[in-house]
Amino acid sequence: MNEAPKPPEGIQGPMKAMSPGVVDFLFRQLVAGEPPEDTQWRREGPVLAEQTPGAELARRLSETDLASLTPLELFEYVRASQRLVAWAEQLKERAVAHYCAEEPARAPKPA
Structure with a gap:
């Protein structure tokens, strides 16, 4: 009758935001004495925080695997999306300003 309460399903707390891949990456970085950021991004071009808004930023955002990002990288991803x-x-x-500024004479004539 006195059953112990069951723990909630899944991971709770700060670890909830980290996928197993992210935890594995951070552990490997720690063991190797490397920074927790993914330095490979810098070798491939500007990081998302430095990428100018445009088609290239849209492509990079659309191709990013959100589950593999660290919490800091996810924050930068959101900021890049906002830009x-x-x-x-x-x-x-x-x-819209260009459309509204056009002269009425340019409007198509009714048939």
Whole structure:
């Protein structure tokens, strides 16, 4: 009758945000005396935090495996996504301003 309470399913606390792949990567970095950041990103080009908004940033974000990111990398991913959204919003605003500034004479004539 006095059963011990069952622990909740899954991992709780800070480890909940880390996939097994991330934990394995961080452990290997610690053992090797390397920094916890993935330095391979720097060798392949600018890190997401330094990538200018545009098509290349959109491609990199879409190809990123979110489950493999460390919490710091995930934070940088979100910030890069926000920069991309702001950039796209500026493009839209410029297009709307251009559309609204066109002369009525350019409008198609009814048949």
